[in-house]
Amino acid sequence: MREYLIRRLVQFVPVLLGIGLVTFLIVKSAPGDPVAMLVDVSLLSQEEIARFRDDLGLNAPLPVQFVTLLKELATGRIHSFRTGEPVLALLAQRLPITAVLLGGAIALSLLLGVPLGVLSARRPGSWLDNWLTTGALWGISLPAFWFALLLMWLFAGVLRVLPASGTGPATKLTYGVLDMVPYFVLPIVVLASGLLPPIMRYTRSSMLDALGHDYIRTARGKGLSETAVVYRHALRNALLPVVTVVGMLIPVLIGATAVIESVFAMPGLGRLVVEAAIGRDYPTIMTLNFLTAVVVLASNLAVDVTYAILDPRIQLE
Amino acid sequence: MAGRALEVIDVFAPARGATAVRRTEWHRVVANRRAIAGAVLLLALTLASLLAPVLAPYDPAEQRAAAAVRAPSARHLMGTDNFGRDVLSRVLWGGRISQLIGLLSMAVSVTAGVLVGALAGYYGRGVDGALMRLTETVVTFPTFFLLVTLVAVFGASVPMLILAIGLTSWPITARVVRAEFLTLRERDFVHAARALGAGNPRIMARHILPNVVPVIVVAATLRVAYVILVEAGLSYLGVGVPPPTASWGSMVADGRQYLFTAWWISLFPGLFIFLTVTTYNLVGDGLRDAFDPQRTGRRAAGGGSS
Numbered sequence: 001m002r003e004y005l006i007r008r009l010v011q012f013v014p015v016l017l018g019i020g021l022v023t024f025l026i027v028k029s030a031p032g033d034p035v036a037m038l039v040d041v042s043l044l045s046q047e048e049i050a051r052f053r054d055d056l057g058l059n060a061p062l063p064v065q066f067v068t069l070l071k072e073l074a075t076g077r078i079h080s081f082r083t084g085e086p087v088l089a090l091l092a093q094r095l096p097i098t099a100v101l102l103g104g105a106i107a108l109s110l111l112l113g114v115p116l117g118v119l120s121a122r123r124p125g126s127w128l129d130n131w132l133t134t135g136a137l138w139g140i141s142l143p144a145f146w147f148a149l150l151l152m153w154l155f156a157g158v159l160r161v162l163p164a165s166g167t168g169p170a171t172k173l174t175y176g177v178l179d180m181v182p183y184f185v186l187p188i189v190v191l192a193s194g195l196l197p198p199i200m201r202y203t204r205s206s207m208l209d210a211l212g213h214d215y216i217r218t219a220r221g222k223g224l225s226e227t228a229v230v231y232r233h234a235l236r237n238a239l240l241p242v243v244t245v246v247g248m249l250i251p252v253l254i255g256a257t258a259v260i261e262s263v264f265a266m267p268g269l270g271r272l273v274v275e276a277a278i279g280r281d282y283p284t285i286m287t288l289n290f291l292t293a294v295v296v297l298a299s300n301l302a303v304d305v306t307y308a309i310l311d312p313r314i315q316l317e
Numbered sequence: 318m319a320g321r322a323l324e325v326i327d328v329f330a331p332a333r334g335a336t337a338v339r340r341t342e343w344h345r346v347v348a349n350r351r352a353i354a355g356a357v358l359l360l361a362l363t364l365a366s367l368l369a370p371v372l373a374p375y376d377p378a379e380q381r382a383a384a385a386v387r388a389p390s391a392r393h394l395m396g397t398d399n400f401g402r403d404v405l406s407r408v409l410w411g412g413r414i415s416q417l418i419g420l421l422s423m424a425v426s427v428t429a430g431v432l433v434g435a436l437a438g439y440y441g442r443g444v445d446g447a448l449m450r451l452t453e454t455v456v457t458f459p460t461f462f463l464l465v466t467l468v469a470v471f472g473a474s475v476p477m478l479i480l481a482i483g484l485t486s487w488p489i490t491a492r493v494v495r496a497e498f499l500t501l502r503e504r505d506f507v508h509a510a511r512a513l514g515a516g517n518p519r520i521m522a523r524h525i526l527p528n529v530v531p532v533i534v535v536a537a538t539l540r541v542a543y544v545i546l547v548e549a550g551l552s553y554l555g556v557g558v559p560p561p562t563a564s565w566g567s568m569v570a571d572g573r574q575y576l577f578t579a580w581w582i583s584l585f586p587g588l589f590i591f592l593t594v595t596t597y598n599l600v601g602d603g604l605r606d607a608f609d610p611q612r613t614g615r616r617a618a619g620g621g622s623s
Binding site for chain 2: 134152
């Protein structure tokens with residue numbers, strides 16, 4: 001197990017380098033001078049512009065620039081082009097919002113998606129199954145930003161039970177965590193609407209598979225209650241592919257935060273990506289891509305480890 | 318208790334298999350009926366946007382301040398937006414750009430996916446290893462962030478969007494195609510073709526590929542659904558289709574400010590995204606079931622991942 005973990009962590013290195021290089025090259029092959037994005041170049045003399053470029057490290061050869069960026073990234077000394085703030089401080093400030101959104105959406109999707117999938121699989125072809133399957137299809141076809149606006153219109157505009165956007169009451173100068181809760185309800189629901197349908201569909205199909213096995217017949221034959229058969233024997237085996245799906249969808253889910261945080265005006269990491277990209281803030285873009293890649297790789301690893309825990313037959317080597 | 322009794326009977330009844338089969342068949346009919354309904358609606362949506370120049374009652378770009386933010390009425394079936402533009406006309410024209418980007422990105426994505434998948438599956442070993450590492454890297458990338466970066470850096474244009482979306486969404490296709498090539502390359506007809514002196518490219522293109530077409534068609538249909546959603550998301554954020562062109566995503570964004578006073582500006586374009594994506598998903602699911610009845614309802618969630 002320990003060797004396995006170490007080997008997997010070593011495998012992260014080329015992937016991360018690749019992602020860093022791709023981002024770097026994209027950003028570097030961009031037309032236009034980043035200096036021109038930051039200041040009005042017509043106000044500066046040639047020497048001043050040259051000095052500014054030098055300060056930003058833009059005059060060095062490309063490989064040197066890349067290595068410098070990596071070094072800064074590794075030591076946490078990377079600074080935003082736009083604000084001059086350390087990027088890590090910017091991230092630390094924005095991470096909690098995104099983390100709460102992601103955690104909430106994953107929890108909600110699993111809590112609802114798995115039982116609904118089980119329900120669907122227990123009576124395949126029933127009206128309930130048909131409705132759930134249709135609902136899942138609608139779910140994966142919903143544009144998140146539009147669904148967000150619909151919910152906002154209904155719950156904030158018509159029913160007036162939830163706030164429309166933001167992360168806390170604008171009327172108070174200071175507020176506690178409890179005041180923030182209602183602001184996260186709609187964003188989490190919208191984010192979950194993208195994850196819940198695949199979880200439900202995979203739970204359904206892998207439950208159908210599991211229920212067709214001999215050990216289920218054995219369990220029924222020895223007189224176990226149906227609940228025990230379904231939940232203790234079938235579901236435990238059916239959950240493995242579901243775990244994989246959650247792992248596979250994490251990059252998609254992180255990407256979706258860009259849209260959802262923009263709709264609900266929440267200053268999280270997703271929105272930071274959009275702001276940084278539009279402002280051509282290279283160091284911030286690179287750090288963010290790196291960070292998300294690390295999160296995705298780590299969650300993939302977590303999925304594999306969970307797999308081994310859920311299924312003792314799997315040996316991690 | 319009643320449910321319990323039924324389960325007990327089930328254990329002893331050999332008829333269980335029979336009902337299961339009948340249920341599956343019935344399920345397949347339903348699935349096909351759905352797929353057909355989806356296909357009809359999709360055709361109608363496509364025709365409506367193709368015929369936009371004829372059907373649209375107004376010029377989609379014409380701004381008339383006097384008629385701004387009007388609720389749906391007989392004159393403007395879907396109302397007007399904040400610039401006084403007719404929402405119906407813009408929705409019809411917006412469909413052209415969404416479908417164009419959807420179909421062309423799908424073409425790029427599927428071509429790339431089939432190439433990578435075919436080479437990896439056919440040659441195996443080192444080629445397979447390298448290509449699958451590449452695929453994993455692309456999957457690991459939060460592609461939506463990459464897209465936002467690409468478009469923001471190079472500036473949004475339709476060809477740029479098509480390439481960017483196409484080149485970041487091929488891994489799923491590559492994986493399915495690889496799996497097919499892996500099994501098919503060991504089949505007798507492939508050995509026979511090789512014995513007759515056919516070269517590798519010929520075997521891949523003429524002998525194996527035709528057998529993989531159903532899988533590719535299903536993947537392609539579901540990919541269009543996904544790609545339309547991605548384009549709409551980018552356009553919503555303002556990094557998609559550039560402004561003067563009516564696009565569904567940016568139309569929804571236009572209405573964001575007026576949500577509580579003029580809901581129709583956002584509602585209708587979003588509804589059309591939803592309908593178009595749903596119908597592509599319905600047709601894709603239906604095709605999958607039709608090509609491979611064994612897997613009916615087993616495989617799932619085509620449109621949800623990249």
